[in-house]
Amino acid sequence: MINLLNRIDKYFLKIVTNITIKQANIFTTILILIFTAIFAYLLITENYNDYERALLNQESLHEKSLTPEEAYEQTQKKLKTLLIKNTIAILTLAFIIFGIMLSFSKIFITLIRKDMHAFLVFFQDTAHDEQVLNPDAIFFKEFKTMVGYANDMVDTISEQKRTLKELNLSLEDKVKEKTADLVLINKNLEEEKIFSQDLLHAQKEFLRYAVHETNTPLSVILTSIELFVMKNKKDRQLSKIEAAVKNIFNIYDDLSYLVKKDQIEYPKIAIELDSYLKSRLDFFKEVAEQSRIQFKYLPYTADVYIYFNETKLQRIVDNTITNAIKYTLADEIVCIALKREGSFLEISMGSKSKEIKNTDKIFDSFYREEKHREGFGIGLGLVKNICKEEGVLIVLDSTNKKTTFSYKFKMMGE
Structure with a gap:
């Protein structure tokens, strides 16, 4: 007998803990209908009994040979008493049904609040520490389904976090390698820059020296040509030499300007x-x-x-x-x-x-x-x-x- 009761209890708990909100509404509606039918049946039965008693009282009044006025008065009193009784019964039924509805509403609202509170605590804790929500702590089936999705979400986020952590570690290693390579490249570039600057400086110095040293011999050549022409007739070979020297002079002037243009006004x-x-x-x-x-x-x-x-x-x-x-x-x-x-x-x-x-x-x-x-x-x-x-x-x-x-x-x- 005890085993049977335990089985019935477990079965009932299994049904109750897998109930949906829709099923709970249907269950509440059916239960209220059942209570309403029972109380209506009891009220109808009581009214029928009162009706039979009223008929028996009327017959007994006729047997007592009361006057019609007396009989009418007696009947009115009975009917008023019956009306008051029926009114009280209807009000009682209405209050009972209201109480039942209010009780079930309170129960389901409490259960919904309990499930919502469980979700709230779950999300608060999961924000700081990865946790899963126990489905047995939830009453309604819809919320149990949400628990499954929430737990899957937590697992997915945890997996992504682990993947990101591994990726970050890998990226940090790569960044360190690239940074080391860049440092080496920058060092080499700096050395090349210094070398290029030294080379450019040496080139400018050489060009400046070459330009400076070229001026004197060119001037000497031109002066010598002019002196020679003053004393002797200019021949074709001398004209070629003079033309070549003047071309060199033009190149010299270009180089001289290039060397000095950034240094003098x-x-x-x-x-x-x-x-x-x-x-x-x-x-x-x-x-x-x-x-x-x-x-x-x-x-x-x-x-x-x-x-x-x-x-x-x-x-x-x-x-x-x-x-x-x-x-x-x-x-x-x-x-x-x-x-x-x-x-x-x-x-x-x-x-x-x-x-x-x-x-x-x-x-x-x-x-x-x-x-x-x-x-x-x-x-x-x-x-x-x-x-x-x-x-x-x-x-x-x-x-x-x-x-x-x-x-x-x-x-x-x-």
Whole structure:
């Protein structure tokens, strides 16, 4: 008997602990209906018995030979008593049903609160320490299902945390390795930087020394040529030597400017362009003749001045002249013109030569369109930089018939 009761108890507990909220609502509704039916049955049975007793009392009143008024009065009293009794019974039934509903509602709300509190504690504890929630601590089946999902979530998060931890450890090792490599690379780069700076410094010093030492012998050669020409007639070989020395002088002037341009200031003075251009053309006349080229100069009708540095102007003019001599076809004329355009003075040098294909690159340092030609390709690069610094506009026009370099200077006083 005891074993049977234990089995029934376990079965009941198993059913109750697996109940859903929907099933609990249905169970409560059915239970209230059952109580309502029982109390209604009892009330109907009691009313029927009262009705039978009222009939028996009415018959007994007739037997006692009461008057109709007396019988009516007696019947009214009985009916009032029955009405009051039925009213009290209905109110009692209503309060009983309300009490049952309230009790079950309290029970289920308490159970829901218990399950919610279990979840709240679970999430609070899991935020600091990975834990799982025991399904047996939950009453309703829906919450038990949520427990399964929550525990799976905790397991997934724990696995991801372990994976991230292993990944972080691996990344830390890799970062340490890369950092060590970068430190070594930086050290090597620093050493290479120091070496490059030392090399660049040595190169500049060598160039400065070479430029300085070249000036004297070049001046001696030119002076000696001039003295020789004063005493003797200039022959072709001497003219070639003079032309070569003047070309070297132009290269020397370019290198000298490159060495000194960041170390000294170049003051501006008033320069009369017409006489200046004539002097530079006269200087390169021998060089042009050796290349079978003639100069044709078209001067401006009045004296015009620009406010400019003479060294920088010389680099612009000399490099453009030597470039024209180098690339103008033999037995052709280099036409040099000086003219005014509004508040600007324009120097243009044009001649028949091969068409320049890359007009955008021709002013880049070390660029040479014809590789077989002599030179370093630094002359026009210097011209471009000086014009950019001083606001001189460069215009280059090149076709298979003629190539013209033009420079627009701001006229002094405008």
